[in-house]
Amino acid sequence: MRKAGREFTIRDVARSAEVAVGTVSRVLNDHPSVTRDVRERVQRAITSLGYERNAVAQSMRSARTHMIACAIRDFDIPGYVSYVKEAERIFRAADYTFLLASTANDKAVELSLLRKFAQRRVDGVMMTISDESDPELIAAVEQAKMPLVLIDREMIQSVDRVAADHRSGARQATDYLLSLGHRRIALFVGDPHAHPSRSRIEGYGDAFRAAGLEPDPAMIRDHSLSNEFTFRETSALMQRPDPPTAIFVAGIDMLAGAMRALKAAGLAIGRDVSVVSGGDSDLAELSTPAITALQWDRAQMGRHAAQMLLDRVTGRTTEPPRCVRVPVSLVVRESCRPPQ
Amino acid sequence: MRKAGREFTIRDVARSAEVAVGTVSRVLNDHPSVTRDVRERVQRAITSLGYERNAVAQSMRSARTHMIACAIRDFDIPGYVSYVKEAERIFRAADYTFLLASTANDKAVELSLLRKFAQRRVDGVMMTISDESDPELIAAVEQAKMPLVLIDREMIQSVDRVAADHRSGARQATDYLLSLGHRRIALFVGDPHAHPSRSRIEGYGDAFRAAGLEPDPAMIRDHSLSNEFTFRETSALMQRPDPPTAIFVAGIDMLAGAMRALKAAGLAIGRDVSVVSGGDSDLAELSTPAITALQWDRAQMGRHAAQMLLDRVTGRTTEPPRCVRVPVSLVVRESCRPPQ
Missing domain, CATH: 3.40.50.2300 (Response regulator)
Structure with a gap:
């Protein structure tokens, strides 16, 4: 029996659709393991209760958005593509949507993106920052409401980092x-x-x-x-x-x-x-x-960063933050000779 | 006087902070025109009313998220970078956060992204789709809850499109x-x-x-x-x-x-x-x-797409959907000779 004035919860939806609460959650999070049949049943229950999918999702206290944001300084940096693609591959396999943003290497944009990500309840963030010694940026990174991994940055030791040597x-x-x-x-x-x-x-x-x-x-x-x-x-x-x-x-x-x-x-x-x-x-x-x-x-760098972030997002680790360093080597080709 | 049990609204915040409702909205949307002083005043009002910024934003019926999503088939396509950068430049100037996603040119990912974007109430979407003749994709594009521009696609005439010739x-x-x-x-x-x-x-x-x-x-x-x-x-x-x-x-x-x-x-x-x-x-x-x-x-293509989408998102146009076609030309260099 539903009390007058009480808001519908995920439990009401589950009861009406005759599925487990976890199933409703999986439907709301677009989990691939849900069959089409069950998905439709849950959708009908949500509709018949007069609720938008959105509103129900928001009523879930612990709702994860299953979104990961990655912010780099520009979209066209050759070095970041393998990184980004590998990180995305790992998150996609774990059923997360991976969104890329560009910071223009600009502190104001970086701060604004961090606020946006928190507002939209992104589950985790990986990003670069323009200045590792800027107090405002350090504070924003340290006080981020979601797990955060810094990309190719080293100095802020209170969060996970991955950096090339x-x-x-x-x-x-x-x-x-x-x-x-x-x-x-x-x-x-x-x-x-x-x-x-x-x-x-x-x-x-x-x-x-x-x-x-x-x-x-x-x-x-x-x-x-x-x-x-x-x-x-x-x-x-x-x-x-x-x-x-x-x-x-x-x-x-x-x-x-x-x-x-x-x-x-x-x-x-x-x-x-x-x-x-x-x-x-x-x-x-x-x-x-x-x-x-x-x-x-670079793919290894993306893999490390994605795995570290995933471990935090899912709560699989509560270890102190660490920095993974990736080795750099010189490939000698034909563009150098002794000076004339 | 606030009635017991009534939820706080943006009006309560505005009254408490002694600013206009529009100002609260601008603070919630991270608008750059807001002074630090006003921003802090509004934040204090939100905090003192015991509300999370998030919840307040969600209480706004007409809340725009000021987020635009762009979904392309991969992050490392040389041709899309100028496109994406120019589109982002236009949206950033209009105070929108621009998020890039990759579809892997996979229908299931495309459908799932469209659902995610609707759920997270993105204001507008520009994207490619893997198959312009697929009924499910066509339906998803046509029924999208937000304005949508197709990138380098032509066939679905019920939405705006930009395509190279x-x-x-x-x-x-x-x-x-x-x-x-x-x-x-x-x-x-x-x-x-x-x-x-x-x-x-x-x-x-x-x-x-x-x-x-x-x-x-x-x-x-x-x-x-x-x-x-x-x-x-x-x-x-x-x-x-x-x-x-x-x-x-x-x-x-x-x-x-x-x-x-x-x-x-x-x-x-x-x-x-x-x-x-x-x-x-x-x-x-x-x-x-x-x-x-x-x-x-490509920058022109990005500019057209961003402008068309912005016109829809802001309600500046209600014209029928159109397709902008960008001309293609051959630049002859040194890689071709008559066959031997």
């Missing part, structure tokens, strides 16, 4: 160029307020210092990750009286900009200037000459 | 190869149940018939858009006793697979086999030789 990668690339005899090695990275760029600058410096040299700050461009920026700055650097003899395009989505600038200047990669790409891609692999590049297992 | 593009590419003297022209496309592949097969046939020829079905591969598939099938085709003298890799994300296969077989693009890419990319532009490719303004 960019310091070691940059060290290997710079060691290699130094060993060929290069000294004027241009370095392109993004904003040093986040782990990847900061670590690459460190690794680049490590290599110089290990060789008893000091890196020349005039050769470092750490302002932007855009191809337009890389195009412009490569063109400018190559017009100097003492142009670099090698370019380490460390940001993973900057190679095309550098290649366009060298092509426009009539400079041949390998012969006139050596190039190392900070991330591997079809472009690096299939170019002539093929471009020497840093590689790490 | 792939038929004309394929005709131009095939005309060009025929004019160089090629007759055995391999064609790689995806599933003909959707507009792009169907139209490309039509355009390819149009060109042959206009030249008084019949296309050879043995030269057409219309099964999958993956690079692995293209790699395998290119390798197989080139081992035939009568291999193709030209390859039209019409799917926009298949070029790398074909290039890998030709490289592995020791065949030089241009000299041994001519290649046209169905979509332009960094890889096509920066390869040696640079690859002749079809081009269309």
Whole structure:
């Protein structure tokens, strides 16, 4: 008997449809194990009780939305695609909808997205943040109402993180160029307020210092990750009286900009200037000459992040947060020679 | 005076915070025009009334979520990135959160996403669908509870659509190869149940018939858009006793697979086999030789779709649904020569 004025609950729906409460929950969450027959029965019960599916779902105190949000700085970063696809594969297999958002590497967008995700009751979040030392961002990450994994970030130790070992990668690339005899090695990275760029600058410096040299700050461009920026700055650097003899395009989505600038200047990669790409891609692999590049297992990174997040979302782990670090290695191809 | 048992509404919050109802709404929707001061005042009112932000938002009958969902078949399609970025730019400027999902080109995922989007009350949807002639998909699209724009699809006329003119593009590419003297022209496309592949097969046939020829079905591969598939099938085709003298890799994300296969077989693009890419990319532009490719303004496509959707979401238009078609043109580079 239903008391007047009392709201319908998932129990009323279950009773009316003659199924278990868990079954109604599975229908509301679009669980694939529910047969079409049962799904329709539950839908009819919801309709006959005069309730929107929505309202019923919201009446469930513990309702999970089975949605995971992933926020990265842009949709077109070659390095993130394998990551994102593998993470999505894992969440889809576990019956979660995976939604991707772009932060534009902008703090205000990052904060706003975190609020949105909480409002819409996303079950878990994986994201990058533009500045790992910003107090407001740190607070928002630490106070997030849902489990959160940081992507390619290291510093905020109160949440799970997965990061590539960019310091070691940059060290290997710079060691290699130094060993060929290069000294004027241009370095392109993004904003040093986040782990990847900061670590690459460190690794680049490590290599110089290990060789008893000091890196020349005039050769470092750490302002932007855009191809337009890389195009412009490569063109400018190559017009100097003492142009670099090698370019380490460390940001993973900057190679095309550098290649366009060298092509426009009539400079041949390998012969006139050596190039190392900070991330591997079809472009690096299939170019002539093929471009020497840093590689790490991006799918593995996505797998680690998705598994860590899933373990938190499902409550399978309550262990302290951890950081998984993925190794980076140098694939030597044909784009580097000793300076002339 | 609040009656016992009555739920708090947005009016109660507005009164308590001494702001207009619209201001509370803007705070709940994270509108950027709200000052920090006002935001905090409204937050305090919500807290002091003992209500979660969430619950208040849900009490608004007409609450918009200010979320737009975009579902495409995969996250790593070079052709969709400019599209997606431009659409996102327009929605962000209009204060909407833009979320991207992947359908895996799978009907079940497409149907499930449409249900999820309705449940989570997304304000509008733009998406691709795997099969424009499938009754269940057609019904789901037509009965969607929110405005919906189809991306690069044409057939379902009850909703807004934006599509590239792939038929004309394929005709131009095939005309060009025929004019160089090629007759055995391999064609790689995806599933003909959707507009792009169907139209490309039509355009390819149009060109042959206009030249008084019949296309050879043995030269057409219309099964999958993956690079692995293209790699395998290119390798197989080139081992035939009568291999193709030209390859039209019409799917926009298949070029790398074909290039890998030709490289592995020791065949030089241009000299041994001519290649046209169905979509332009960094890889096509920066390869040696640079690859002749079809081009269309993807950003324009994203702009049209976003504007059409925004007009529906905001109620600015109630015009009948329409289809915007974007022209496709051939950019001739260095990858095609007469057959030897």
